[in-house]
Amino acid sequence: MSSSPLAGATVVLGVSGGIAAYKAVEVMRRLEDEGAHVVPVLTAAALRFVGEATFSALGSERARTSLFDDEDSIPHTSLGRRADLVVVAPATARLIGSYAAGISSDLLVATLLATRAPVLVCPAMHTEMWEHPAVKENLATLRRRGVHVLEPDEGRLAGGDVGAGRLPPPERIAAAAASVLSKSTGARPGPAAQRPAGQGQDMAGLRVLVTAGGTREPVDPVRFIANRSSGKQGYAVAEAASDRGAAVTVVSTVGLEAPAGSEVIRVETAAEMAEAVLTAAQGHDVIVMAAAVADFRPVDPSPSKLKKSKGPPRLVLEPTVDILAELGRRRREGQVLVGFAAETGAVAAAAALKLEEKHADVLVGNDVAAEGVGFSGETNAVTIVTRSATREVPLTTKRRVADAVLDVALSELRSRSLLDQDHRKDQQGAEKP
Secondary structure (H helix, E strand, O other): OOOOOOOOOEEEEEEOOOHHHHHHHHHHHHHHHOOOEEEEEEOOOHHHOOOHHHHHHHOOOOOEOOOOOOOOOOHHHHHHHHOOEEEEEEEOHHHHHHHHHOOOOOHHHHHHHHOOOOEEEEEOOOHHHHOOHHHHHHHHHHHHOOOEEOOOEEEEOHHHOEEEEEOOOHHHHHHHHHHHHHHHHOOOOOOHHHOOOOOOOOOOOOEEEEEEOEOOEEOOOOOEEOOOOOOHHHHHHHHHHHHOOOEEEEEEOOOOOOOOOOEEEEOOOHHHHHHHHHHHHHHOOEEEEOOEOOOEEEOOOOOOOOOHHHOOOOOOEEEOOOHHHHHHHHOOOOOEEEEEEEEOOOHHHHHHHHHHHOOOOEEEEEEOOOOOOOOOOOEEEEEEEOOOOEEEEEEEEHHHHHHHHHHHHHHHHHHHHHHHHHHHHHHHHHHOO
16 A cells, blocks of 8 residues: 555546646546545636546546536535645646636636645746736735645747746656645655655655845834845745745745745844844754845944934944854754855855855855846846855756755755764774773
8 A cells, every 4th residue: 555645535636728738647647656536627628638538537536527517516515525635737827816816717716715625736837927927926825825836847838938837747746746735634755765856755854944035234213224135035945845845944034925834933133033043943954044134234223213304324334143154153963054145256166165164064156146146036046065066057946946955955964864874883883892
């Protein structure tokens, strides 16, 4: 019997009307291979791309396509109550918009609205649609409601275009489904051999602390010194770690949507972030300092608003706590420390220098002056430096950067664990008479 979290679970597989609908057949087979009982639900638009007979023949039971042409008088309610998990692959912009707005225009959206089971949506669409503000806002709304989102890959799209919006491979969707169900039920993940490397539950059992956003250092009650950090890269790291099974704590200065189930600690200044991070650090296996912490703060901020009529204030600045360096000094055995460095040129050299100065294990540098690499955008390009290697990640989504950073951090963690085991064996051997 399968030890997957999906074993014995009833999974409603929703298929909406995009060209990637044909991949849903393989998604269904992957879920069934993990032991799930899969009930396919297809929209009318999906039937323009795939056949009902295929899903009825290969699914655990016949495909459902209509609210009204069904022997069950309330099929959406029945399906919603039976489901242990609902997976929508592909999820089109229309499906996402209807779900976010609560418009039950078909059986699939009605089932999504009627269920209390966890939901995983897998968007797939052309890049222009994926990047449209309406789609982003609808997905943000769903995330706030606890819906899990597996972001699309970059690659070849319909019509020969290339860009973000490609449905992830079926094995990744199945692994994400297992992860969502595992976290919602408390089930343990299956053996590592059943999961693709770098995906699924490869961070299960780990605690990850992520900082995000830029700190604000007050000048007076209405003014502050800050930087351009949006927090998006830090939140992408938090989401990736959560999707890969980790328990996540986010120390943040911004109000973005954190992964469902994560702990969020809100701060504003560098001093508040330092206190929160240094207090929580010992309980975490991986610490990712993605926040842009101010290097200086006003020594004596005014308790009342400074008046323009009195001329420009004379600000005296003092250094803030170097949180990354302090973490490097205080780290516990086996802990992996990841730092970020926003640079404007010579990224690899600057990252390597900071890696040593801060006593970090991984340093992620990016050239914020480069096109598409700025603070507030959806993309990033980074250089990931460790003591043994340098990895270049070309311009891509911040989520893909996040996974690359976590891949390196996890590799460092595993290497350190093996070294610790060897060290203990050596000590035990030396103690024998």
